[in-house]
Amino acid sequence: MEAIKIENIHKTFRSLKKKQKAVEGVSFCVDTGEIFGFLGPNGAGKSTTIKIIMDLIKTDEGKVLINGIDSTDYRARRNLGFLPENPSFVENLTGMETLMFQASMHNIQKREAADRADKLINLFELSDSADKQIRKYSKGMIQRLGIIAAIIHKPNIIILDEPMSGLDPIGRYLFKKTIKRLNKEGATIFFSSHIISDIEDLCSNVVILNKGKIIKTISKDEMKYLSxxxxxxxxxxxxxxxxxxxxxxxxxxxxxxxxxxxxxxxxxxxxxxxxxxxxxxxxxxxxxxxxxxxxxxxxxxxxxxxxx
Ligand SMILES: Nc1ncnc2c1ncn2[C@@H]1O[C@H](COP(=O)(O)OP(=O)(O)OP(=O)(O)O)[C@@H](O)[C@H]1O
Ligand SMILES: [Mg+2]
Missing domain, CATH: 3.30.70.670 (Formiminotransferase, C-terminal subdomain)
Known part of the structure; x- marks a missing residue:
């Protein structure tokens, strides 16, 4: 079954003086149970595509289906976890409070939420900072918290925009390990990157985007050959x-x-x-x-x- 189906989406950003085509007729499918990579250089249109999938911006044409439901329908995002390109949180809340708030939005009971937050904070080695205010967090710490916030409600589809940006080698290792485990437990994962080695050892399929268009869809083996x-x-x-x-x-x-x-x-x-x-x-x-x-x-x- 298709977890995410993208059908011919287009996006042009318009201002008074300028038109900027960001996405031009992109179509692809992410099957349930896959780890799917979305690869492309800066400005390729990855974040724009992801924002359309998340219904944060509207597509000019075409549509996106999530588990068969149109992405503009709020029910499509019920079982979705999302990490935006630049995650930002309320600065004067602590990391723990932020996660408790996120969990409450998904109707997770307080005790269960605290238990999950604790485990994930430990897993991502944020224990020392859990009770610090976000404004005291470094970039990599915010990124780690963003990843936890995206998965705390155990979503079955996880969409991550450049999840490894800002992470140090340990952070990248912890991320990859967690993604593999969540995938084994049944989650479908879709994430963008412009770093080929990040995608190579995680993804079964990869779409390569350049200048708003898909250049190619390739399998893991083809990726190894090409790289x-x-x-x-x-x-x-x-x-x-x-x-x-x-x-x-x-x-x-x-x-x-x-x-x-x-x-x-x-x-x-x-x-x-x-x-x-x-x-x-x-x-x-x-x-x-x-x-x-x-x-x-x-x-x-x-x-x-x-x-x-
Ligand atoms: N809000 C906006 N207004 C105008 N142009 C935009 C806007 N957002 C993105 N763009 C343009 O759309 C194109 C695609 O941008 P996008 O952010 O989707 O790229 P990306 O693949 O995510 O790049 P990166 O790897 O740098 O994150 C770029 O040319 C960018 O300048
Ligand atoms: Mg981007």
Whole structure:
């Protein structure tokens, strides 16, 4: 079943002088039980799409269905958890009070709410700040609280706009762990990011948005393939043999990394075996083989070229 169905949404922001097209005919589906990634560079239209899903702004055309219910119907958001792009809370409430307030809006009994809030505060390592006022929170602490606020009522669909922005490595780890667990327990998760590695290890499907349009919908395996730009083989040996190894066809020569250390970069998997064989033949010692990551921009370029 489709948890979120987006059908041909469009959004143009208009002011007196200027028109800014933010989303142009975006359609896709997030199936129930998926962790779905929404990837795109700054200004791609991710937040605009998410705001339309959440009915915070109106679409110019098309519609969004959440569990089959039109997103403009309040019932569509009954079982939804949401983290906005820049979460903000009442500054003079404490973290704990904020969560109790959130829980009360979902009709959760006080004792149950306190119990859930306690557990999540501990989980996201906010215990020391739970009784501090929000105005004393750092950016990452607000983000952690925002994530807790989005999940405290155990929603079955969770929509998060750049959930990992502002989080430190521990925060990111805790977030990923929690998302995986919630998904195992049955929640559908949809989140945006412009960082490919965040999406890579969590999502089963990814939509890539650029300039308001979907460039591609890809599976996890395709993502791994696209994000790999080749391999760097680092080896040790004498200069003469290294130069010979660099003369293999279809490689861009050999790079001296200092003293007796050299590297060959290969961009096609098909060359792998012949390079390794050649190094062995020349008695060169392989130190390491590292995959080279591709940044998001070059993935876009590759995708756009392949589309053409
Ligand atoms: N309220 C607004 N008024 C005018 N233009 C807007 C408004 N909100 C967004 N835009 C424009 O719409 C486009 C898409 O913006 P959006 O915030 O959806 O991008 P995004 O993919 O979320 O980017 P980021 O990664 O930076 O968060 C941008 O060109 C932006 O300037
Ligand atoms: Mg955004």
């Amino acid at each position: 790999s730009a080749g391999y760097k083989i680092i080896f040790e040996g004498d200069a003469e043999s290294a130069a010979k190894a660099g003369k293999l066809s279809n490689i861009n020569g050999v790079e001296n990394l200092g003293e007796t250390l050299y590297a060959i970069t290969i961009k096609e998997a098909a060359l792998f075996a012949s390079v390794l064989e050649k190094l062995k033949e020349l008695d060169l010692k392989i130190i390491s083989i590292k995959p080279i990551g591709r940044d998001l921009e070059s993935i876009f370029i590759k995708l756009m070229r392949s589309e053409k």
